[in-house]
Amino acid sequence: MSRTNTNSEIESLDVGHELPRREEGTADNRREHRDEKSVSEQSPSTESELSTLKKERDALLDRLARDFALEDALKSLLPTLDSFDWALQSPARDLQEFRSGVELIRKQLHDALGKLGITSIPAKGEQFDPSLHEAVETTNTTSSKDNQVAEELQRGYRLKDRLLRPAMVIVARNPKE
DSSP, X not given: OOOXXXXXXXXXXXXXXXXXXXXXXOHHHHHXXXXXXXXXXXXXXXXXXXXXXXXXXXXXXXXXXXXXXXXXXXXXXXXXXHHHHHHHHSOOSSHHHHHHHHHHHHHHHHHHHHHTTEEEEOOTTSBOOTTTEEEEXXXXXXXXXXXXXXXXXXXXXXXXXXXXXXXXXXXXXXXXX
16 A cells, blocks of 8 residues: 655654755865866867867868769769760761761750750850950951950850850951941
């Protein structure tokens, strides 16, 4: 059977001793106070180490994120590399057949880059824009408007809104204008 104590029984119990009280001057208390000082003195170096570890963690996470992004980009380009390998291994019957194969591979690469957000910069016939075009030469002509791109030497590209490479162009100078 279970027995429950009544309040009067509990009150009448004589414990016979009290719990020791902590006094300010006891050796244990002084030791704890000294240990607290030791921890606070170590705190700046501990905080510095923690800060360093956080920076290292953040750098590692950034590298991993870049590696995963790069991995996806490269995976999308591998079929183009495979197509080049197949083109080089297959005997071309004539030059036109080989050219058609290379054009298909170029389109495949262009499509893969487009999926990654890379687009080409229009150049020939466009008004020269120094933020998109790099003028490597000027030519005097009456067949183009002044300051118009007469010829594209190397295509320029951007990644979404960011310029990857400006188009290298020849800019027309029209003396009549």
